Amino acid sequence: MRGLWPILKRELLGLFVTPIAWVIMAAFLFIEGLFFYFLIMSYSSQSDVIVGMGPAEAFFGQSEFFYFPLVLICPVLTMRLFAEERKSGTIEALLTAPVTPAAVVLGKYLATLCVYVVMWAPTVLYMFILSSHGEIDWSLVATGYAGTLLVGMAYLAIGTLASALTSSQLAAAMGATVFILAFFVMGYAARGFDEGSTRSMLEHVAVSSLMNDFSRGLVDSRRLVFWVSFAIIPLYATIRTVESWRWG
Template sequence: MSGFWAIFKRELFAYFVTPLAYVLVLAFVCWQGLHFYLLVRSFAQAATVSIDQGPVQAFFGGDVFYYLPLIIICPAITMRLFAEERRSGTIESLMTAPVGTPAVVLAKFGAAIFVYATMWVPTILYLIIMRRAGEIDWRIVGTSYLGVFGIGAQYIAIGTMMSAVTRSQLIAFMLAAILVLGVFLLGLGEFTLDEGLARDTCSYVSIWSQMGELSKGIVDSRRLVFDATLIALPLFVTTRTIDAWRWG
């Protein structure tokens, strides 16, 4: 894995020295600020609050405000990873350095995850604010962030893969957004389909119910296996795609 840290550091440098990371983090923070504000208002007007339908559950996956930015922002983080290197040709210097393809893919993926995690850091403030109004179960907060991380990692892995199949950042973004949206909508089948195999499948891939469980503190190993699969598979495909360029 030699070269991993060098590339990881350079990727972070590229994110934070250009406006991209700041624009994305800013957009995300504004969005979540609005989200939090609306939640607080609606809970303030509610007569009673049940124990597992509190503001924490609502904030982490209780409504579409949680999912929508992920579907847009994750592909925006990843779109440049390989597409830009191919367009500018820097991929040639990168891939002729003594570093293996898996290390390159993991370093870029890791840097994107780091940006994604940075984006979520300000949301801890909301929890601190909520704590002043009432009790917060930090274990539930922990599992919620596990869900945030798992879903983000999936989407970023898919985005990394799509960035490797084209030279155009825009196309990489569109492809990743479509695929991520597809997976998300498939999960919604859980709520619309009749009982049967199709509904079971949908419920298995449903990110909505995954967040629903995790934000109640339920950690289901099947969900984690699913997350790991949706992270590992796209990254594997990315590695193969990059190796395939050489033989084109």
């Protein structure tokens, strides 16, 4: 994996200097803060509505608000990774350095994952606010964040692939958004089916099933396998795409 570390560092610099990362983090924290505020308001006004579920679990598992911003934010984080380098030609300097395509792809991908983690970090404060006013189960918070990380890993991997498939940043962002949204819609659609194989299949791919389980501390290996492969397969496809440019 020679070259991974310098590429990761440069990519982080690129994300923070062209202020994409700051803009995304500000937008994201605004929406999550708004969501958290309304969640607390609803809890404080009607304390017995959601029985057996604290606000922390509700934050991670009970609302589309939680992951809907990710549908847009992850593709915007990843859209420039390859598209920009191909448009400006810097990809030639990058790929003629003695580095493997895998290091290039993973370096770039991990940089966006770092931004993703940094973006979520301030929300830990919400948990401290909750714990100062009541009880909070920190292991549920941990699994909630683990689920969040899995979702990010998958969405960012799809965004990375989309960025490698086109030299237009807009097309990359749109492509990834549509793909992620399609899975999102499938999760919703599950509710429209009777119990049966279609419904369970749709539920299986739905981000809400993952977050429901994880926010309640249920770490199901089926979900793990599905979401980890959801990250690995696009990354593998990206590596192959980068290799294929040589032979195009």
